[in-house]
Every structure is written in C-alpha cells, then in structure tokens.
Amino acid sequence: MVSVQTGSKTSIFEGLKTENLWEASKTLGFPAALWRLPYTNEIKILISIQDAISKIQPDFEKLPCGFLMGSFDWQENEPVNFMEGDIIVTFGENNQAVQTSNRLGEEHPDVKRLVALSWEIQEKTVYRRAGEHALSGVLLTDERSKERFKRTVELAVAAISHNQFKKVVLSRTKEIQYNDDFQPAKAFSKLAKAYPHAFVSLVNLAEQNELWLGASPETLVEQKSNGTFKTMALAGTQKARNSEGDLIPKYDVRWGQKEIEEHALVSRYIVECFKKIRLREYSETGPKTVLAGNVYHLRTEFDVDTIALNFSELPTTMLKLLHPTSAICGEPKLPSLKFIQEVEGYDRSFYSGFLGPVQVEGESNIFVNLRTVRLKNGVATLFAGAGITEDSVPEQEWQETELKCDTLLKVIAEDFIN
Numbered sequence: 154m155v156s157v158q159t160g161s162k163t164s165i166f167e168g169l170k171t172e173n174l175w176e177a178s179k180t181l182g183f184p185a186a187l188w189r190l191p192y193t194n195e196i197k198i199l200i201s202i203q204d205a206i207s208k209i210q211p212d213f214e215k216l217p218c219g220f221l222m223g224s225f226d227w228q229e230n231e232p233v234n235f236m237e238g239d240i241i242v243t244f245g246e247n248n249q250a251v252q253t254s255n256r257l258g259e260e261h262p263d264v265k266r267l268v269a270l271s272w273e274i275q276e277k278t279v280y281r282r283a284g285e286h287a288l289s290g291v292l293l294t295d296e297r298s299k300e301r302f303k304r305t306v307e308l309a310v311a312a313i314s315h316n317q318f319k320k321v322v323l324s325r326t327k328e329i330q331y332n333d334d335f336q337p338a339k340a341f342s343k344l345a346k347a348y349p350h351a352f353v354s355l356v357n358l359a360e361q362n363e364l365w366l367g368a369s370p371e372t373l374v375e376q377k378s379n380g381t382f383k384t385m386a387l388a389g390t391q392k393a394r395n396s397e398g399d400l401i402p403k404y405d406v407r408w409g410q411k412e413i414e415e416h417a418l419v420s421r422y423i424v425e426c427f428k429k430i431r432l433r434e435y436s437e438t439g440p441k442t443v444l445a446g447n448v449y450h451l452r453t454e455f456d457v458d459t460i461a462l463n464f465s466e467l468p469t470t471m472l473k474l475l476h477p478t479s480a481i482c483g484e485p486k487l488p489s490l491k492f493i494q495e496v497e498g499y500d501r502s503f504y505s506g507f508l509g510p511v512q513v514e515g516e517s518n519i520f521v522n523l524r525t526v527r528l529k530n531g532v533a534t535l536f537a538g539a540g541i542t543e544d545s546v547p548e549q550e551w552q553e554t555e556l557k558c559d560t561l562l563k564v565i566a567e568d569f570i571n
C-alpha cells in the first residue's frame with residue numbers, strides 16, 4: 154500500500170490515476186491544470202473547485218498557490234486568468250499520488266463528488282490507446298494558408314528593409330478535427346514522456362469550454378524557493394533530425410548569421426529590461442544549442458539572486474517588462490506588435506501568452522505558451538511562429554512553423570503525419 158503524505162493523514166486520492174482525476178474534474182466543470190516541469194518526473198494536477206477562474210493581477214509575491222494563464226495581448230496592469238489551487242495532487246513516476254494538498258478538507262461535498270466520480274471512471278475505464286484514431290486526419294487548414302503566411306513574411310521583410318523594425322515573429326495556425334476518442338490526459342502523458350526538457354501542460358478553461366495542451370521549451374520567469382530568479386532568450390531554430398530521421402549530434406550543429414542575429418536581439422532585449430530597473434547583478438550563460446522536440450534552438454540563460462539583492466518582487470517586475478519578448482513579438486516591441494496586429498489576421502489568444510504554477514511549494518514557474526494546441530468543439534488548433542529578419546526566406550519560415558507544429562503532432566497523432 155502506498156503511503157500518501159497529507160500532513161499526518163493518508164489521502165483520499167490514494168490509488169487514483171492522474172487521467173481519471175482529470176476526467177472527473179472536467180466532467181464536474183472544475184477548472185484544472187496538469188503539468189510536469191522540465192527535467193522532473195513528478196506530474197501535478199491542480200483543481201480549482203470554489204472560485205472557478207478568477208481574474209487577478211499577476212503579482213507573484215501576493216498570490217496564493219495556483220495556476221495562471223495570460224494571453225498574447227496581455228498588457229501590464231491588466232488582469233490574467235488564475236485558478237486557485239484548492240486541490241493539488243502530485244503523482245510520482247508510477248502514476249501514484251505521492252503528495253496531496255487539499256484546502257477544502259476531505260469532507261467537503263465537492264471533494265467527495267470529485268473522488269467518487271474519479272473512482273467510477275477508473276473502475277469503468279477500458280484502456281484505449283492514447284491518440285489512436287483520435288484525430289480524424291481531416292486537415293481543415295488548406296494551401297491558401299501557406300500562401301497567406303508566405304505573403305506576410307514578404308511584407309515583414311519589406312517593412313524591415315524600410316527600417317520599420319528589425320525583427321517580427323509571425324505565426325499561423327493548423328487545424329485538425331478530432332473526435333471523442335481523443336484523450337487529452339493520455340496525450341499529455343505521451344508528451345511528458347517524449348519531451349523531458351519541456352514544460353508539459355494541459356489546462357481546462359472550463360468556462361470557455363477549451364483545453365490547452367503544450368510542451369513549451371521557453372521559461373519566461375521562474376522564482377525558485379532558494380531565491381534564484383531565471384529567465385531566458387530562446388530564438389533561432391533548425392531541424393534536429395536529418396533526412397533519415399536520425400538526431401543530428403548537437404556539436405555538429407552550425408548556426409547561420411540570420412539565427413545568431415535573431416537570437417542576439419532577444420538576449421539584448423532581456424538585458425535592456427534589466428537595465429530599465431538598474432539591475433546589473435545577473436549572470437548570463439550561453440548561447441547554447443538546445444534540443445526542443447524535433448528542433449534545435451539557441452538559448453541564453455539569465456539568473457539573479459533575489460535574496461542577495463533583497464528584490465523579492467523581481468518576477469512580477471520582469472513579467473511586466475518582458476512580455477511580449479522579442480522571441481514572440483519582435484524588436485522594437487511597439488512597431489512589431491502593431492505589424493502583427495495588422496498583418497497576421499487572427500487572434501493568437503493564449504498562444505505566445507504565458508502560463509504556469511505560482512507559489513506551488515514556494516516556487517513560481519511561468520513559461521511562454523509555445524508548441525501548443527487548443528482543443529475546442531472537435532477542432533484542434535495548433536499554433537506556431539517564426540522570427541522574421543531581413544534575411545528570412547518565406548518558404549523556409551513556413552517549413553519552420555511546420556516543424557514546430559510537428560513537435561506535438563508527431564507525439565499525439567503519429568499516424569496522422571504521412
């Protein structure tokens with residue numbers, strides 16, 4: 154029998170599997186988030202029972218434990234979506250609950266309903282293979298969207314040559330139908346296994362009736378319990394596999410002028426944000442080549458010791474300064490943002506926004522919402538963008554967005570691709 158720690162007592166969540174708890178919370182209409190932090194083995198589920206999704210100021214130091222999610226067009230001083238962590242269950246490597254925090258108590262009627270339904274689902278579940286036959290293969294996005302995207306890249310290159318800005322990140326969507334066989338929690342666990350380096354998450358925005366599933370490679374702001382603040386510049390992309398499908402060794406990877414410049418713009422942008430608050434005591438490591446699914450990126454990491462600086466509000470301050478970074482928007486920020494709004498032609502919603510747990514076990518880990526898919530009313534919408542500079546070639550940028558979409562598609566719908 155597994156011993157589950159909840160202070161002193163054994164938890165009523167003992168024996169339940171992540172996917173059944175997820176399914177029950179979804180059926181009962183409770184907003185929830187499932188996540189796995191990079192390079193960890195633990196999966197956490199947070200369920201918000203009492204207050205549904207609230208709108209709050211993302212002031213990390215003042216928030217209770219919860220999960221936040223902001224959209225691409227979020228601006229400083231606007232509220233973001235927040236799910237308070239009424240229940241947080243941590244699952245270990247064997248999908249066994251190893252730790253529980255339950256603010257409402259085990260006798261709370263909604264907690265009892267949740268547990269009873271989770272057991273009912275668990276006992277009835279005839280295991281279906283994750284992802285199989287779940288995506289119908291009907292691609293709703295057609296050739297016109299490729300031509301459209303390439304045209305926006307041409308417009309961006311022309312705007313850059315007229316000095317309107319130096320870089321802009323243009324994105325597009327790819328839509329695929331899915332049916333009731335598609336099990337998001339199983340897809341989540343496949344992604345978590347396939348991408349140990351990524352922040353893998355599944356969020357149920359119950360009121361909007363939509364789910365967001367993703368495997369993000371990019372930290373936006375992180376505050377560790379030892380006081381370390383982290384952020385990163387992630388930009389510059391190339392294929393990680395050769396035409397035979399073998400992984401290209403990291404040390405054989407060479408970067409061109411375009412990617413080096415594109416990455417440097419993001420690093421410089423972060424340094425400028427530190428300068429705005431007169432923060433000089435940061436350490437900078439990189440750029441390094443890092444694997445993110447089926448692509449390599451260039452990454453530079455920035456660390457600050459907030460205890461030594463007595464600067465506990467740094468994560469909040471930096472979130473407001475950083476978002477939207479030039480890894481998802483452009484440089485300079487305002488003209489590139491205006492260009493995106495005028496030319497991209499669709500609402501990015503939570504894609505290239507940010508999401509993650511806040512004040513969970515004394516840490517906040519917020520990631521850029523990349524390599525993500527929205528699941529709503531039978532349509533899976535994948536989102537992907539590429540940084541455009543004066544050296545961009547439209548066809549190559551399109552291929553880059555295809556590769557980025559494949560990060561999720563290869564794992565959750567292997568038989569759909571080719």
Ligand SMILES: C=C(O[C@H]1C=CC=C(C(=O)O)[C@@H]1O)C(=O)O
Binds near residue numbers: 371388479540
């Ligand atoms: C905008 C995306 O990626 C960003 C992060 C890493 C590399 C990027 C690039 O090389 O263009 C983008 O800046 C996306 O995945 O949709």
